[in-house]
Amino acid sequence: xxxxLHNAIKQFTPASSKSDRQIAKAISVALISSTxxxxxxxxxxxxxxxxQIIHLVLSNPRVPAQNCFxxxxxxxxxPSVTPQKPNSxxxxxxxxxxxxxxxxxxxxxVLNAVASDDNLxxxxxxxxxxxxxxSSEPRIVGKLFDMLFRVYADNKRFKEGLEVFExxxxxxxxxxxxxxxxxxxxxKKFDQFESLFAFFNRMVEANVKITVYSIxxxxxxxxxxxxxxxxxxxxxxxxxxxxxxNEFTYNTLIDAYIRIQDFDGVxxxxxxxxxxxxxxxxxxxxxxxxWRCTSGKIAEAEKLFEELHEKGGLxxxxxxxxxxxxxYCKLGNVKQAFVLFDSxxxxxxxxxxxxxxxxxxxxxxxxQMGAAEILLKEMQSKxxxxxxxxxxxxxDGYCKQGMVGEARRLQAIMEGKGLEADVYVYNIIATGLCxxxxxxxxxxVLFSMMDKGVxxxxxxxxxxxxxxxxxxxxxxxxxxxxxxLNRGEKPNEVTYNALIDGYCKKGNMKEAYQMRSEMQVxGLxxxxxxxxxxxxxxxxxxxxxxxxxxxxxMHGRLLAPNVVTYTALISGLSKEGRSDEAxxxxxxxxxxxxxxxxxxxSSLVGSLHGSKS
DNA sequence: CCCCAAATTC
Numbered sequence: 001x002x003x004x005l006h007n008a009i010k011q012f013t014p015a016s017s018k019s020d021r022q023i024a025k026a027i028s029v030a031l032i033s034s035t036x037x038x039x040x041x042x043x044x045x046x047x048x049x050x051x052q053i054i055h056l057v058l059s060n061p062r063v064p065a066q067n068c069f070x071x072x073x074x075x076x077x078x079p080s081v082t083p084q085k086p087n088s089x090x091x092x093x094x095x096x097x098x099x100x101x102x103x104x105x106x107x108x109x110v111l112n113a114v115a116s117d118d119n120l121x122x123x124x125x126x127x128x129x130x131x132x133x134x135s136s137e138p139r140i141v142g143k144l145f146d147m148l149f150r151v152y153a154d155n156k157r158f159k160e161g162l163e164v165f166e167x168x169x170x171x172x173x174x175x176x177x178x179x180x181x182x183x184x185x186x187x188k189k190f191d192q193f194e195s196l197f198a199f200f201n202r203m204v205e206a207n208v209k210i211t212v213y214s215i216x217x218x219x220x221x222x223x224x225x226x227x228x229x230x231x232x233x234x235x236x237x238x239x240x241x242x243x244x245x246n247e248f249t250y251n252t253l254i255d256a257y258i259r260i261q262d263f264d265g266v267x268x269x270x271x272x273x274x275x276x277x278x279x280x281x282x283x284x285x286x287x288x289x290x291w292r293c294t295s296g297k298i299a300e301a302e303k304l305f306e307e308l309h310e311k312g313g314l315x316x317x318x319x320x321x322x323x324x325x326x327x328y329c330k331l332g333n334v335k336q337a338f339v340l341f342d343s344x345x346x347x348x349x350x351x352x353x354x355x356x357x358x359x360x361x362x363x364x365x366x367x368q369m370g371a372a373e374i375l376l377k378e379m380q381s382k383x384x385x386x387x388x389x390x391x392x393x394x395x396d397g398y399c400k401q402g403m404v405g406e407a408r409r410l411q412a413i414m415e416g417k418g419l420e421a422d423v424y425v426y427n428i429i430a431t432g433l434c435x436x437x438x439x440x441x442x443x444x445v446l447f448s449m450m451d452k453g454v455x456x457x458x459x460x461x462x463x464x465x466x467x468x469x470x471x472x473x474x475x476x477x478x479x480x481x482x483x484x485l486n487r488g489e490k491p492n493e494v495t496y497n498a499l500i501d502g503y504c505k506k507g508n509m510k511e512a513y514q515m516r517s518e519m520q521v522x523g524l525x526x527x528x529x530x531x532x533x534x535x536x537x538x539x540x541x542x543x544x545x546x547x548x549x550x551x552x553x554m555h556g557r558l559l560a561p562n563v564v565t566y567t568a569l570i571s572g573l574s575k576e577g578r579s580d581e582a583x584x585x586x587x588x589x590x591x592x593x594x595x596x597x598x599x600x601x602s603s604l605v606g607s608l609h610g611s612k613s
Numbered sequence: 614c615c616c617c618a619a620a621t622t623c
Contacts, residue, residue, distance in 0.1 A: 220614075251614040286615045322616040329617095357617025392618040399619095427619040434620090459620045466621065497621045504622095532622035539623095567623040599623060 023049075024056035031063045031071055049075070051087050058093045059134055065101035068094055072110070088114060088122040092130035092144070099143045100136065111148050115155040124163040128171075142173040149179050153186040158195055165202075175208050184217040188224065196221045212238070216249045223256035228265065231256060245272075247281045254284065258291045266291065282308065286320045293327040301327065318344065322355045329362025337362050353384050357393055364397025369406075372397055386417070392424045399432025407432060423449070427459045439467045458484075462495045469502025474511075477502055493519065497529040504537025512537060526557070532565040539572025547572050548581075563594050570600055574607030582607050 054075065058068050072094050075086050086094075091114045098107035114120050114127075127148070131141050145168045152161035161183055168175055180203055187196040200218045204210060215238045222231035231253060235245060250273050257265030273280070280288075285308045292301035305324055308316050321344040328337035337359060344351060356379045363371040372394055379386065391414040398406040407429055411421055426449040433442035446464055450456055461484040468477035477499060484491060496519040503512035512534060516526055531554050538547035551569050554561055561569075566589040573582040582604055589596060 216614085223614095248614050253614095255614060281614090283615045290615075317615095319616045324616095326616070352616080354616040359617090361617065387617085389618045394618090396618060424619050429619095431620060457619090462620045464620095469621095492620095494621045499621095501622065527621090529622045534622095536623065562622085564623045569623095571623070597623085603623095 020050065020052045021056065024053045024060070027053070027057050027071070028060045028063050031057065031067045034067050034070070049084075051084060051089065054086055054090045055093055058090055058097065065094075065097040065103055066106075068097050069103070069106050069110075085119075088120045088126060089130045091120065092127055093134055095144055095147075096131065096134050096136045096140055099140050099147075104147075107144075108147055108151065111144070111151045112155070114148070115151045115157055115160070124160070124167050128167060138173075142168070145173055146176055146179050150182045153183040156186065156190060158183075158187060158192060162195075162199065165199075169206050175206065177203075177209050177211060177214060180208055181213050181217060184214060184221075188217055188221045191224070193221050193225050210243070212243055212246050212249060215243060216246070216252060219249060220252045223252055223259075226256075226260060228253070228256045228260055228262070232265075245276065245278070247278060247284060250278060251281070251283050251287060254287050254291075258287060258294075280311075280314075282314055282317050282320060285314070285316075286323055289320065290323050290327075293323070293330075298327065298331065316347070316349075318349045318352055318355060321349065322352075322358055325355060326358035326361075329358055329365065332365065334359075334362045334366050334368075353379070353387055353390065356384065357389055360390065360397070361393045364393060364400065367401055369397055369401060369403075388414070388419055388422060388424070391419065392428060395425065396428045396432075399428055399435065402432075402436060404429065404432045404436070404438075421454070423454055423457050423460060426454065427457075427463060430460075430463050434463065434467060439471060442467055456487075456489070458489050458492055458495065461489055462491070462498055465495060465502075466498035469498050469505075472502070472506060474499075474502050474506055474508070491519075491522075491524075493524050493527055493530070496524060497527070497533060500530055501533040501537075504533045505540070507537075507541050509534075509537055509541065509543075528554070528559050528562055528565060531559060531561070532568055535565060535572070536568040539568055539575070542576075544572050544576050544578070560592070561589075563589070563597065566594065567597070567599050567603070571603035574603040577607060579604075579607040 057063065057071060060068075063071075072086055072090065079085060091110050095107045095110045095114075098104075098110065114122070131144060136144075145164055149161055149164040149168070152158070152164060165175070165180075165183070180199070184196060184199060187193075187199065196218065200214065203214065215234065219231045219234050222228070222234065235249065235253060238245060238249075250269055253269045254266055257263075257269065273284075285304055289301045289304050292298070292304065301324070305316075305320070308314060308320065321340055325337045325340050325344075328334070328340065341351065341355070341359060344355070356375055360372050360375050363369075363375065376386070376390070376394065379390070391410055395407040395410050398404070398410065411425055411429070414425075415421060426445055430442040430445045433439070433445065443464065446456065446460055449460070461480060464480045465477045465484075468474070468480065481491065481495070481499060484495070496515055500512045500515045503509070503515065516530060516534070519526065519530075531550055535547045535550050538544065538550065547569055551561065551565070554565075566585060570582045570585050570589075573579075573585065586596065586600065586604060589600075
């Protein structure tokens with residue numbers, strides 16, 4: 001903004017006798033020859049640069065669009081020049097000028113203000129009338145609406161976005177599927193599923209050209225909502241209509257089937273890809289490797305990882321390395337994780353916050369807090385921003401080592417960096433305190449979290465329920481459970497298991513079984529924790545036959561008893577003097593590849609002494 | 614479309 005312009009404003013604005021038109025003309029003249037020099041003067045004058053004047057200047061075709069933009073920004077950033085900042089009309093007027101001049105980036109930033117600034121909120125009809133009175137070419141107005149549609153989507157203003165879409169439709173503007181895609185992706189990102197599906201249907205009704213991208217986004221929305229069956233139907237429909245799914249479509253479904261642990265579903269998609277001639281991309285490999293790892297098939301995952309390296313045309317990326325590194329860490333093979341980390345760097349790939357996060361979690365799991373701190377320093381020296389997850393991982397590491405104080409120290413550092421403690425932090429600290437049996441402090445942490453307005457989640461409630469259950473206060477445990485339901489937080493297997501264990505320890509087996517039925521009604525499957533608690537409960541209260549029956553029931557449900565389950569039953573049988581059965585179970589346990597611990601041996605030894613037979 | 618964090622059993 002030149003000083004010439006500023007003088008023009010200064011010269012004309014106090015003169016109320018001049019007409020708006022004259023003032024606008026003088027400013028325009030100054031702007032036409034304005035250069036890019038920054039404004040050197042402090043704006044001092046009071047002025048009455050009213051909306052009409054601003055409109056006249058911005059719509060003056062003799063003023064170059066770029067200079068209009070600078071004038072506009074000057075007004076926005078110097079409120080003392082004009083008491084009224086540019087209004088919605090000024091934004092639309094300027095945006096049209098910028099579109100015509102093909103200054104798309106600038107136009108977008110102007111429209112972004114319309115979509116994000118609450119003071120500029122205006123209805124679509126007001127915007128349309130602003131656009132109309134500027135008598136721009138329809139092509140330019142169409143471009144403006146198209147961009148506005150996208151910008152509303154970017155700003156989560158879905159209602160307004162839809163209004164723009166409908167306006168374009170009824171006014172006969174051409175609709176670009178790519179803009180609809182921006183809108184669909186934003187809806188999916190913010191879990192607005194109903195709107196997502198409704199909008200897609202609207203696209204179909206309105207005869208917007210539908211491509212694989214839109215359908216894949218809708219399939220992704222259905223998958224995110226765990227409605228994989230519906231996603232699958234949509235896939236079949238698209239194929240029937242002659243729209244060929246691409247790697248993204250297939251990967252979305254593979255990911256969904258893996259998440260719901262539908263083995264057959266994954267296989268079906270893989271065969272469909274093969275039949276369709278769609279090859280794997282790096283993401284497909286990443287998903288399959290992750291899947292094999294979660295199923296404990298690490299050798300198969302390694303094979304896929306190798307195959308990816310040998311395959312022509314595909315280059316392993318940092319994601320796939322991170323998945324492998326994460327799994328080696330989770331399996332306790334931190335050494336191999338570091339080997340992969342080195343080869344990743346050797347290949348010229350850049351480890352990111354996820355990669356470091358996986359490694360830090362790995363060394364924390366091995367109790368190597370010093371190594372974790374070194375990795376943290378390394379991240380910082382590479383300029384990788386520390387996020388919440390990194391801090392939480394470290395805090396959890398310290399808590400698992402029983403160093404709750406260190407965790408709190410990190411919490412303070414994190415908060416000092418402007419990262420407010422979230423529900424994870426409190427859950428981690430509370431769990432750390434629980435580990436040390438400091439239940440009262442743990443409760444205090446969680447309750448004070450709620451007082452601060454942090455919303456408790458399923459883990460928070462489950463931790464509280466577990467604390468009360470362990471304290472034998474099932475009345476309070478149940479009260480929290482009801483509160484959780486009232487607040488709309490869904491209990492999961494862990495929640496029920498905590499309650500069931502509480503009832504078992506109290507000897508209230510009836511209520512424990514009642515809870516097991518309830519979880520099944522809700523579609524939750526009793527797992528090895530559920531059964532172990534029940535087996536232990538029956539053993540504790542002398543009903544050993546019921547315990548054996550439960551134990552046998554597990555096989556039918558494809559649940560593998562673990563060391564804890566075996567230990568509970570072996571010690572139950574031993575106490576009853578059923579030594580033969582106890583030893584038979586011991587053999588079974590070792591044959592299953594489980595390593596008995598001291599508890600088992602002392603039970604077995606005890607069974608020999610106290611034998612009733 | 615994929616990569617890092619929290620809760621349950623002897």
